[in-house]
Each structure stands twice: as C-alpha cells, then as structure tokens.
Amino acid sequence: MENQLVLDEYRRYGRQMILEGLGLQGQLKLKQASVVVVGAGGLGCPALQYLAASGIGKIGIIDHDVVELSNLQRQVLHNEQTIDMPKAQSAAIALKRLDSKINLDVVTEALAPGNAVALLSPYDVILDCTDNPPTRYLLSDTAVALGKPLVSGAAQKFEGQLAIYNFGKTGPCYRCLFPKPPAPEHAGTCEETGILGAVTGVIGNLQALEAIKIITGLHDGSPTLLLFSALGIPPFRNVKLRSRRPTCPACGEEGRKLGEIRDIDYVQFCGGATPNWEKSGLVEGSPQHRISVKDLKRIVNNEAKIKIIDVRSTTEFGICHLPDSTNVPLKNLVSDPHAYLPEAKTQTYIVCRLGNDSQIAADTLRSLASENTIIKDVIGGLRAWSRHVDPDFPVY
Numbered sequence: 001m002e003n004q005l006v007l008d009e010y011r012r013y014g015r016q017m018i019l020e021g022l023g024l025q026g027q028l029k030l031k032q033a034s035v036v037v038v039g040a041g042g043l044g045c046p047a048l049q050y051l052a053a054s055g056i057g058k059i060g061i062i063d064h065d066v067v068e069l070s071n072l073q074r075q076v077l078h079n080e081q082t083i084d085m086p087k088a089q090s091a092a093i094a095l096k097r098l099d100s101k102i103n104l105d106v107v108t109e110a111l112a113p114g115n116a117v118a119l120l121s122p123y124d125v126i127l128d129c130t131d132n133p134p135t136r137y138l139l140s141d142t143a144v145a146l147g148k149p150l151v152s153g154a155a156q157k158f159e160g161q162l163a164i165y166n167f168g169k170t171g172p173c174y175r176c177l178f179p180k181p182p183a184p185e186h187a188g189t190c191e192e193t194g195i196l197g198a199v200t201g202v203i204g205n206l207q208a209l210e211a212i213k214i215i216t217g218l219h220d221g222s223p224t225l226l227l228f229s230a231l232g233i234p235p236f237r238n239v240k241l242r243s244r245r246p247t248c249p250a251c252g253e254e255g256r257k258l259g260e261i262r263d264i265d266y267v268q269f270c271g272g273a274t275p276n277w278e279k280s281g282l283v284e285g286s287p288q289h290r291i292s293v294k295d296l297k298r299i300v301n302n303e304a305k306i307k308i309i310d311v312r313s314t315t316e317f318g319i320c321h322l323p324d325s326t327n328v329p330l331k332n333l334v335s336d337p338h339a340y341l342p343e344a345k346t347q348t349y350i351v352c353r354l355g356n357d358s359q360i361a362a363d364t365l366r367s368l369a370s371e372n373t374i375i376k377d378v379i380g381g382l383r384a385w386s387r388h389v390d391p392d393f394p395v396y
C-alpha cells in the first residue's frame with residue numbers, strides 16, 4: 001500500500017497535500033520514505049513530532065539515555081510518567097498517540113562506531129539531534145560512507161545552528177567544515193551552558209522541515225548553514241557553504257583516508273572523555289589543594305575564620321547558594337585576582353556548580369597568595385553538596 005494512500009490519509013494529510021509543489025505525489029514520497037533520528041532529546045523530540053505528523057513511512061529513533069526531570073523543560077515528547085524510561089521508548093509512546101499505525105524502529109542503545117553503518121543504512125535521511133562532538137563526527141563519516149544526507153542541528157543557550165551535510169553531489173561533510181574538533185572545554189553540554197527549550201524547538205522543527213523538503217524534492221539543493229540567535233536582530237542568518245574540501249579525509253576526491261568507521265576512536269579524536277567531576281565529589285581524604293563537601297560541612301560548623309567564594313555567574317548565584325558565601329563570578333576573579341586575595345589566616349574555599357570552574361579560580365588565587373594560605377576548591381561543587389550533605393539544596 002506504499003504507492004497509494006488509504007482513504008483516511010487523504011483527510012489526515014489534506015492540508016499539506018493541497019500545497020502547490022507537494023500534492024499527492026509529495027505525500028506518497030513521504031509515505032515511501034524512511035528517516036532516522038539520532039538523539040531523542042531537545043532537538044530530537046520536536047523533529048520526531050513533525051516528521052511523524054507529516055506521514056513519513058518509517059522512522060527510526062536511536063537514544064541510549066533515560067528521561068530525567070530536567071529534560072522536560074525542552075524534550076517535549078517525554079512527560080512525568082516516562083521519567084526513568086529509555087528516551088527512545090518514551091518518544092515512541094508519544095508518537096503512537098499521535099498516529100496509532102505509525103511504523104517505528106526503537107533503538108535503546110547508543111550509536112557507536114561498531115553499529116553505526118548497520119543502524120543507519122536502512123534509512124534515506126539521517127538527523128543528527130545529538131549533543132557531543134564524537135557522535136557528530138561518527139554520524140558525518142557514516143553518512144558519507146552510506147551516501148546519505150545528514151540534517152544536523154545544534155543548540156546552546158539562546159542560539160542554534162542547522163546544516164545539511166553530504167547533500168547532493170558536492171555538499172560538504174561535517175569534517176570539511178570542522179576538520180578539528182573543539183577543545184573539550186568548549187564542547188559544553190546543555191547541563192553546563194544552559195539552553196532555552198523553545199530554542200531547541202526552533203532548530204528541531206527546522207530539521208524536520210529540511211528532511212521533508214529533501215524527501216519531497218522541494219529543497220533547492222544548495223548547502224547552507226543557518227545561524228539562529230533568539231536575541232539577535234534579525235534572529236536568522238544564512239551562510240552559503242563551499243563544496244567539499246578535496247583534502248577532506250572523509251569525503252574529499254583525493255580518496256578516503258579514514259579507514260573503517262568501526263576502527264576509529266572518535267572519543268580519543270575529540271580529546272578523550274571528559275572526567276565525571278560529580279563522581280569525584282565522593283573522594284574521601286581530599287588531595288592537598290582540594291576539599292570534599294563532607295569535609296567542608298565539618299569546617300563550616302567548627303571554624304571561625306573561613307570564607308566561601310562562589311564563582312558561578314550572578315544569575316546562577318541568584319538561583320541558590322550556600323549561606324555566608326560570597327559571589328565572585330569566575331571572569332571577574334580571573335581578570336583581577338589581586339582584588340580577591342584572602343586576608344592572612346583566612347581559609348578560603350571556592351565552590352561552583354559542578355567543580356570545574358572552582359579549580360581554575362583556586363589555582364589563580366593560589367599562584368598569587370603567600371605559600372601557607374589555605375585556598376581549596378570544593379570537589380564536585382554544589383551538585384555534590386546536595387547529593388552528599390544537604391538533600392534539600394536545589395539541584396539545577
């Protein structure tokens with residue numbers, strides 16, 4: 001029945017079928033098409049919702065993570081009842097509610113070098129709705145190897161990006177544009193940098209729209225990078241992309257130099273795994289220049305002359321903070337550290353949300369202070385504080 005519509009489908013898709021350029025033929029193309037969405041998070045949810053609603057014949061959902069309360073602010077297919085459920089499964093439940101006959105492939109494992117070719121090859125179009133550099137390179141290389149277009153989205157803070165890679169005969173791949181990965185400290189997740197939910201909605205919807213244009217033949221085929229800034233005037237800018245780089249190791253005409261995808265260590269290529277700082281909050285017996293949250297709690301109760309400096313932004317400090325802590329945002333501290341050097345005999349403890357920025361601040365002050373001044377960073381930050389000391393302290 002893929003080459004014709006059933007009676008109900010005329011009514012369901014009529015509003016888009018009457019569009020010039022789409023028509024019955026366009027709707028049949030959507031019905032015959034298959035799309036895979038990698039990542040059922042902030043971008044994946046809205047993308048999946050509009051792909052499913054438009055009548056795509058088969059949709060793959062790949063995500064290894066489970067739903068958390070902090071996801072619901074933007075991952076609009078999930079809900080309070082599906083917390084702790086695999087995201088791919090939670091998204092499938094929501095899409096089945098929209099269309100009970102929808103054809104879905106649900107994969108609750110991560111896309112990895114060993115399974116990428118097999119998992120992605122059954123589909124016509126691939127959507128990158130993930131959030132980390134290793135997966136972006138893996139998706140791009142696999143799309144090139146399989147000769148499929150990759151609709152790639154990204155969003156952070158108030159900003160988003162959209163591009164189609166490996167599109168048509170000359171469209172560049174992700175490696176053509178970004179031959180080198182970002183430094184790990186610049187590859188922050190939404191947890192670290194923040195994200196407005198509606199921003200992922202804008203980009204995720206555009207990803208669905210681009211896939212629909214590609215499938216129905218409405219796309220003009222020119223590779224562009226769309227930059228969105230919610231606070232910008234105007235909020236959208238379009239950058240025309242060059243053709244493939246001849247020297248690109250993935251798609252360049254000088255031949256593929258990458259080797260087999262399953263043998264590539266993408267995590268290593270992107271600078272190695274980022275340490276899980278939160279876990280390190282559990283470390284008992286702190287190293288010399290660091291303090292665990294439990295030890296800090298003991299000191300707060302007993303010692304008179306201590307100072308707690310919180311190096312988060314003023315906005316974050318306003319959300320919650322430790323009693324008697326002083327807010328000095330990291331950038332202020334680093335730009336004028338002499339202004340914040342502790343008085344003699346004051347013990348200084350530096351805290352942030354997850355325990356990274358506080359180390360930079362503590363190192364900066366220690367390098368200027370006299371040798372026996374006590375300046376320590378709090379391991380695991382406020383996240384560890386709420387986990388191990390005060391369960392009523394807000395986690396955000």
Ligand SMILES: Nc1ncnc2c1ncn2[C@@H]1O[C@H](COP(=O)(O)OP(=O)(O)OP(=O)(O)O)[C@@H](O)[C@H]1O
Nearest residue numbers: 039041042063064065110111130131135189190191
């Ligand atoms: N290699 C991968 N295979 C499958 N899914 C992936 C892969 N890498 C990332 N993802 C998924 O992509 C999604 C990205 O979405 P998003 O950044 O909105 O969610 P998140 O990771 O839950 O966010 P937060 O940073 O707030 O915890 C996540 O659900 C994540 O599990």
Ligand SMILES: [Zn+2]
Nearest residue numbers: 173176248251
């Ligand atoms: Zn390339």
